[in-house]
Amino acid sequence: MKYIDEFREGRLARQIAANIMIEADSRRHYHFMEFCGGHTHAISRFGIVDLLPGNVHMIHGPGCPVCILPIGRVETAIQLTQIPKVILCSYGDLLRIPVRNGMSLIKAKAQGADVRMVYSCIDALKIAQDNPQHQVVFFAIGFETTTPPTAVAIQQARMLGLNNFSVFCNHVLTPSAISHILQSPEVREFGLVQLDGFVGPAHVSVVIGSRPYEYFAEEFQKSVVIAGFEPLDVMQAILMLIRQVNSGRAEVENEFTRAVMPDGNLKAQSLVAEVFELRRSFEWRGLGWVPYSALKIKSTYGDFDAERRFPIAECSIDDNKACECGAILNPIGSCMVSSEGACAAYYRYGRFRANNPMTAENSCQQSI
DSSP: OTTTGGGGOHHHHHHHHHHHHHHSOTTSOEEEEEOSHHHHHHHHHTTGGGGSOTTEEEEEOSOOTTTTSOHHHHHHHHHHHTSTTEEEEEOGGGTTOOOGGGOOHHHHHHTTOEEEEOSSHHHHHHHHHHOTTSEEEEEEEESTTTHHHHHHHHHHHHHHTOTTEEEEEEEBOHHHHHHHHHHSHHHHTSOOSOOOEEEEOSHHHHHHOSGGGHHHHHHHOOEEEEOOSSHHHHHHHHHHHHHHHHTTOOOEEESOTTTOOTTOOHHHHHHHHHHEEEOSEEEETTTEEEETOBEEEOGGGGGGBHHHHSOOOOOOOOOOTTOOHHHHHTTTOOOOSSTTSHHHHHHHTGGGTTTSOOOTTTGGGOOO
16 A cells, blocks of 8 residues: 555665664663654554664653543533533543543443544534534544644534534644643753654644744754654654754754645644634643643634533543553653553553564564
8 A cells, every 4th residue: 555565664664773773872872752642653563662772762742632631621521411402522532531430421421411422523513413402512632633623613513503513622732732841840950851852743743834843943952853653754753863863953854744844734724723722721631731732712713612602610630649640741751541642552562572572574564
């Protein structure tokens, strides 16, 4: 398959791994964060960590939108399901997130709440059309990748006159999270967390382009290489990061040239700007309150904002004391409450490494 098999070719993987081995300076250590959960899964699934020399370290970033969603927002969604004649539409991986007293959306559904799993916000629109006597709320989450479809759904709801459709908005922003990590005392002041550069997100960068990352290279002197999700993409990005560090450069480079442009998708950006605006602050699970890191629906589309339509109060809830999410996420990794998170990647693939370590011979040929 074009652009799939070519980026999983074992011979090329061995060649890139050999170049990394040669060019990684044995006298120093390299610490790179892959921000996106898709990259974390590629690293685990294809055994990339076993192809890297011991002095090249990959740090898992907060790139799973479900993992970083604070418990309080899920609690609010559950409160919405208790309002008579409300149908809550949600992606499947949100349904099992536990809140206080072990409650979750899936348990609320079992107790009689009308909670429906959807594959897209357009599914929620169709449910609103089919149920005019009910209020349909779409539980919207995700980074810049999933924000444009939500904007389209809101605009379509207005054009269709769907007064029974609204959105509970939890869309967050990648550059703000990276900035928060780099400005954290652990990284910037005390040097407790070594961080030399980033493997930049793939799909997010298709939307926002490569220019937003230039600030991190200029202000923080951190290298960024945007990479696709296939194993050769990730390995080539790591090699490019090593070369930047070795030469003392801090630049934004784009390995994912087949999909990412400097300015991104201008039409998608325009749609988002039409419907959404910045929140002053938003809580991230494990990172705390991050300024200007999320979006809310503009007042001009306020009729479709569930937080305006329904009498719900914002709440902040501490994670379960048995949960290590905060320690993992702050600021060097991501947790797992969905299949996209770092812990899920380890459980699905990495736990087999001790007994069956990957090799350059077979890593890029493995399938699920």
